[in-house]
Amino acid sequence: MSKFVWNQKLSEEIFAAKYMLHGEKSPEEVFRGISKEIASPELKENRKKVEEQFYEQLTSGKLIPAGRILANARPQSPMKNYNNCFTIDIEDSMTGIYDSLKEDAMISKMGGGVGFDISKLRPKGTTLSKGGQASGVISFLRIFDQSAKTIITGGHRRSAHIALLDISHPDIEEFITIKQGDRNKELTQFNISVKISDDFIKAVENDSDWNLVFDGVVYKTVKARYLYDLVAKNSYIHNEPGIFNQDLIEKYNNGYWAFKMDRVNPCGELVMPPYSLCCLSAVNLSKFVMNPFTDEAEFDFEGFIESVTIAIRFLDNVLDKTEYPLEKIETFSKQWRRIGLGFTALGDAFTMMKMKYGGSASLKLGEKIAKTLRDTSYNASADLAAEKGPFPACDIPKLLEANFIKELPEAILKKIAKTGMRNIQLNTVAPTGTTSLSVGQNCSSGIEPIFALQYDRSVRTGVEDETRTETVYDYAWMQYLDMRDDEEELGNAPDYFVTTMDIDPKKAIDMQAIFQKYIDHSISKTLNLPPGTSFEEYKDLYMYAYKQGLKGFTTFNPDGSMKGILEYSEKKESQSIKRVLAPERPVDLPCEIHQIKVKGNKYIILVGILNGSLYELFAIDDPEDHIDLKKYTEGIVRKAGKGRYDLHIESGPVTATMKDFTRTFDSPNGSLARFLSMALRHGTPLQFIIEQLSKDTNFEDFERALSRVLKRYIIDGEEVIAGENKCEECEGKLVFRDGCVTCPECGWSKCS
Numbered sequence: 001m002s003k004f005v006w007n008q009k010l011s012e013e014i015f016a017a018k019y020m021l022h023g024e025k026s027p028e029e030v031f032r033g034i035s036k037e038i039a040s041p042e043l044k045e046n047r048k049k050v051e052e053q054f055y056e057q058l059t060s061g062k063l064i065p066a067g068r069i070l071a072n073a074r075p076q077s078p079m080k081n082y083n084n085c086f087t088i089d090i091e092d093s094m095t096g097i098y099d100s101l102k103e104d105a106m107i108s109k110m111g112g113g114v115g116f117d118i119s120k121l122r123p124k125g126t127t128l129s130k131g132g133q134a135s136g137v138i139s140f141l142r143i144f145d146q147s148a149k150t151i152i153t154g155g156h157r158r159s160a161h162i163a164l165l166d167i168s169h170p171d172i173e174e175f176i177t178i179k180q181g182d183r184n185k186e187l188t189q190f191n192i193s194v195k196i197s198d199d200f201i202k203a204v205e206n207d208s209d210w211n212l213v214f215d216g217v218v219y220k221t222v223k224a225r226y227l228y229d230l231v232a233k234n235s236y237i238h239n240e241p242g243i244f245n246q247d248l249i250e251k252y253n254n255g256y257w258a259f260k261m262d263r264v265n266p267c268g269e270l271v272m273p274p275y276s277l278c279c280l281s282a283v284n285l286s287k288f289v290m291n292p293f294t295d296e297a298e299f300d301f302e303g304f305i306e307s308v309t310i311a312i313r314f315l316d317n318v319l320d321k322t323e324y325p326l327e328k329i330e331t332f333s334k335q336w337r338r339i340g341l342g343f344t345a346l347g348d349a350f351t352m353m354k355m356k357y358g359g360s361a362s363l364k365l366g367e368k369i370a371k372t373l374r375d376t377s378y379n380a381s382a383d384l385a386a387e388k389g390p391f392p393a394c395d396i397p398k399l400l401e402a403n404f405i406k407e408l409p410e411a412i413l414k415k416i417a418k419t420g421m422r423n424i425q426l427n428t429v430a431p432t433g434t435t436s437l438s439v440g441q442n443c444s445s446g447i448e449p450i451f452a453l454q455y456d457r458s459v460r461t462g463v464e465d466e467t468r469t470e471t472v473y474d475y476a477w478m479q480y481l482d483m484r485d486d487e488e489e490l491g492n493a494p495d496y497f498v499t500t501m502d503i504d505p506k507k508a509i510d511m512q513a514i515f516q517k518y519i520d521h522s523i524s525k526t527l528n529l530p531p532g533t534s535f536e537e538y539k540d541l542y543m544y545a546y547k548q549g550l551k552g553f554t555t556f557n558p559d560g561s562m563k564g565i566l567e568y569s570e571k572k573e574s575q576s577i578k579r580v581l582a583p584e585r586p587v588d589l590p591c592e593i594h595q596i597k598v599k600g601n602k603y604i605i606l607v608g609i610l611n612g613s614l615y616e617l618f619a620i621d622d623p624e625d626h627i628d629l630k631k632y633t634e635g636i637v638r639k640a641g642k643g644r645y646d647l648h649i650e651s652g653p654v655t656a657t658m659k660d661f662t663r664t665f666d667s668p669n670g671s672l673a674r675f676l677s678m679a680l681r682h683g684t685p686l687q688f689i690i691e692q693l694s695k696d697t698n699f700e701d702f703e704r705a706l707s708r709v710l711k712r713y714i715i716d717g718e719e720v721i722a723g724e725n726k727c728e729e730c731e732g733k734l735v736f737r738d739g740c741v742t743c744p745e746c747g748w749s750k751c752s
Helices: 009-019 027-039 044-059 067-072 094-109 137-150 172-177 198-205 224-238 246-251 301-321 327-336 346-352 360-388 410-419 433-438 475-483 505-516 535-547 668-681 686-695 701-711
Strands: 063-065 085-087 113-117 161-166 190-196 209-214 217-223 242-245 280-284 340-344 454-460 467-473 526-528 552-556 588-598 601-610 613-620 634-641 644-651 654-658 735-737 740-742
Touching: 009 027, 009 067, 009 433, 009 467, 027 044, 027 067, 027 301, 044 063, 044 301, 063 301, 063 433, 067 433, 094 113, 094 137, 137 161, 137 172, 137 190, 161 172, 172 190, 172 224, 198 209, 198 224, 209 224, 217 224, 224 535, 242 246, 242 535, 280 301, 301 340, 301 360, 340 360, 346 360, 346 475, 360 410, 360 505, 467 475, 505 526, 505 535, 535 552, 588 613, 588 701, 601 634, 601 701, 613 668, 613 701, 668 686, 668 701, 686 701
Parallel strands: 085 113, 113 161, 161 190, 190 242, 280 340, 526 552
Antiparallel strands: 063 280, 209 217, 242 552, 454 467, 588 601, 588 634, 601 613, 634 644, 644 654, 735 740
8 A cells, every 4th residue: 555755844744734634644544535535426336446546646646636625625524625716707887896706705715716807897987877987997906805805715814816907908007007015015815917919019019009998999099118118117026917918828728619718817827718717736747757866867758647647537527526616617617627737846857857947958858748748638538538428518620620739649639539528628837835845745846946955944842932943855855865875065966956046037938938838728937037137138038938938927026026125104103123033044045246346446245145135245355365256147155164154156167166265254344244244134125225335434445345236236216215315406206226326307316
């Protein structure tokens, strides 16, 4: 009998807290309950065999069901919702809006996220038939947002939401800019995305006009490039809105003759029509790497095909066993039988194959995995159609004309022509956060690369306030450490251990594009931008993602995300100082290397980056005494002991280490760097630090060098919030631009 073995305490604890909810004492009991429940729609003579297939896949860790299945799918469970997210429709009438609000509340109560398109709602200021004016789409979104804050889903959490609005809607400018993080705390229960079209992108490229239209009436005409820049700017600073490529999504709609896929679930992996659901599971790719970390490593495609085939049956059965929050969703789902089988641990699988994520070898293997997933899924669905019947709305001649299906191998097309399909669409890539951390033993999530090799966390022991420190390891990194025979220092990872911040953004887009060619739904992925990415570079990435064929595009800018601590509201007299705990430093910390020359004096300043935020500063006063750092722009600062740090450089074939480079740090410059590091890791805004440096009447060369480096990390256009923030000439608001304090109104500028 299969046995599920834990190799990390954190994974076991999370699994127990999240999924052992029905009196189970072991993961095997959980998996047995799930297998029995999801196999129960099978014919009696086949039921036990299928149950054992499901059980073997679950206990081996090859198949990881979505969270609602793991938590709820048991014969005795009182909560029978096995699906994470749903879509609804919103009609342009008070009755329609409040009917949808009720539907939204019913879904939230069952523990589901909700996605909808609000493009049907009339724009702000439109005259109403009974007098008065329409309040616009944002006013109604606020009502849904408040409802989501009020309802605790599944008894323990608030519902996730996503709203989409067409780029031609007259309220689009307000929609694009409505979410500004902690500045306004708007729509906190929502993600938002803008639906763009091929015509819009052409208008952007040609710098053409773009009409904002509703119900055939042009409300306003703007430059398409202005709207594009507005979307990009708000996303660059506040990480929203995302992009929804409507024409590309519709091009690959298998049910094109019956509905439009004009909305998405909150995480963005399933593009769907209204009243659809997310029926999700993932195959764990790390389980199919044979002979990991050796030159003989290979991917077990035969085993992968077997798991995918079983997983398609598993998800199809989920549709028959789940309870639905709305009759409309049940009717539509059973007519079309939409499912979403994806994968997780792609980053770990590449690493175990000794491939760098984003390199040519990984792209080649990724494409083979993606194509195998598609072909196996469609073949399995056709076999299920022969066994159990096609989805009720199946129209075989029309199905065979779908653009995505026409790209399938000839043998599968012949099978579909004979049997039809059991499911209208089959594949996706979901984020798999908690399930990958628990069942996946902290494997890399979904399509993402490894986030971090290891980190420390504090755990309460249960004895008063006593805590212990526990190290959490990435799955592949732990496997690698377990296989080593030598006693090499912790942190010395081979170069194929690539983490999120190591990857060029365009290579990450290329990887997503490779998989999107073979995924009939969409892919949930957030592109993490390297610190210091300029706005112009960011806009280019937006266009690059569109050209590469991504159905959706979402980013996280670590510099932009700092806006919450860079901006403050008016201080109240009674306001107390809040003490902020600094995040713990890992053994290895990526750094950026800056070469600065001030009045003939040369300085090299290292800026340590933790999860996209500035964490520490080091200064090397006399670089001639060390390796020639002028050739390099990045490295790793490795903590070698108490107060001891090594600088590790890897650039192509060149590898160099500067041992204990802080040994001469006990100087005024070293002390200043220490204090600034302390301020950075405790959340002090960069503007305040830079202003304090410039206030020194002597403003020594080293302070000037530090100031120049730190200014590079302030976003252009950021408002000045420290000291005198009004222009000396016109009293307009000052902003940072190109490292200087500038007034956009009159052009006054001051550079320190």
